[in-house]
Amino acid sequence: MRALTVTKRLEEQSAFIGLLTQPLVTPTNDAKLHRLALRHQRQLTEWFRRLGYRLVVAGQVVRLHRTPHAGIVTTPYISRPPKGRELVLTLVAAAACEESDSTTTLQAISDHVRMITGVETSPVTAYDPEYGPERSILLLAVRRLEAHGVLVRRTRDEEMLKAWEANRTGIGAGYDIDRAALLQLLDPHTAALAAPPTGSDETQLLAATRWTRMLRILIETPALMYADLSEDDATYARAVAGRLAEAARTMTGGTVEVRAEGLVLILPPDHPWAGDATLDWPKTAAPAWIALMLCDAAGATGERTDTGAVLLLSHQVDALAATLHTQHYTELTDTFRQRPEQIRPTAEATLRDAGLLEIDSSGNWTLKPAAARYRDPAPSSCWYTHTLASEASE
Structure with missing residues (x-):
């Protein structure tokens, strides 16, 4: 019985880490994580609630929504984040998929994106498929939708994609559209919270969300350092350091170093998705x-x-x-x-x-x-x- 309990907890912790690295999961983009997330949905829902996040299971789609606090989402620093044009075209390509049947092609997506961005009322700069760099950016956007499980590629010939990108010849690739994943890709409620209404009492909001914000920093970033916090947040974090460490250990299975300057979470290397959640550094380079x-x-x-x-x-x-x-x-x-x-x-x-x-x-x-x-x-x-x-x- 104890062995079953230990195995269950390890699976829960692995799925928790996995969903932090892959927040939209379907049977096609990560079958193993998908099975674990469904199997341990109740526990995972509770753990993510502690972080102020929402775990949504809609049919065969599992979606983790990172709800902003005071317009802020806790993320580690990224030196090369995706360019704005790529992210914008990702959303426009997703909108193009909504107008398509259950299947589509890269060329069809390109045509729809050109049409959507070409209208006079479009807030997005018009997409020009005749311009090679624009096609390259759209291909990155489509690959992003594929990674999230929104698009499932039916043709595996990379040469077709290269020919479309280089010369705009052929269909590029054929895709099935997972409409349930498409529906969960962007949540209007979460997006609205990224821009809190003018005049809201930010001080009161920050005070009310202090526990979840500190826990997010510990779990989502390399370390929670008191020097990086406001005076009130730092005082609070020091007072609850033990509780924060215990919560992080329970949910991830990792170890937490409690130091004078802050807290550091070290994830267990044997969890399947721990590598994706850990910076691979320093390297032998x-x-x-x-x-x-x-x-x-x-x-x-x-x-x-x-x-x-x-x-x-x-x-x-x-x-x-x-x-x-x-x-x-x-x-x-x-x-x-x-x-x-x-x-x-x-x-x-x-x-x-x-x-x-x-x-x-x-x-x-x-x-x-x-x-x-x-x-x-x-x-x-x-x-x-x-x-x-x-x-x-x-």
Whole structure:
């Protein structure tokens, strides 16, 4: 009996993590996660309610709606988010699918998108299928709908897609339309909450949602750092740190480090979707090593605050990057030997993705307290060869 209970809890936790990484699930886009979500729907609904989220099961579609609080959705920093045009065309393509039968093609979607955006009252810039980059963006939008299970591809010949993208020849690909998934793709109620009404009492709303907001930060981002919070939120988070840690452990099966500067959730590596929810860093590659070296040097030379953060002015960062290039020239790959100006932006992008760095408008650095976890980086025996191979393939 105990073995069954343990297995059930592991499945619930795996499905919880999985739905955070894949919020719209159908039998076609992730059959395993779909089965687990339906099997443990009651427990998952309760757990997501603790986060202030809504889990909707409509027929064969499972949809997690991340309800905004005060117009805010908790997400980690992304250095290369989808471009606005891609997201807009994704929504227009979804609207085009609503006007189609149960099946469609890439060319038919393209024709509908051109028609929808071509009317005078359209708030969207007209889509031009004769322009190659526009077709490429629409293909990205259609692939996004396919990943969400809204479109199910019937033809698997990638050459047909390439021919359509390059020369606008053929149908591109054929798709079945999952109308239940299409209906759940965008929820008007959730979208409305992303823009709270003018004049609403934001202070009162933030106070009323303090628990869920703190829990969201702990589960959805690399770490909950008190220094990143308002004074009221930080005081509250410190007072309920134990409860936050226990809630996160229960729902994810991970471990929570309770530190003076905040809380860090570490997901269990054996859960099927934990890898998708965890930043794969540092890698055995030059950009990661450069970021770690610059982070280590910044931590040693910057001004440390009472919260554990480290501050550096922009010119100090430039000096550290120049020193890294000089002192470690023989250990760098050709890319960074020949283009030392790429060291700083590469390190910044990597550290920001990892949730370890903030940069202000003047280029000044604020290293998060969690950066202290990474000290004395040294290249492994295989990192140089691995990086050269990666660069050669790009």
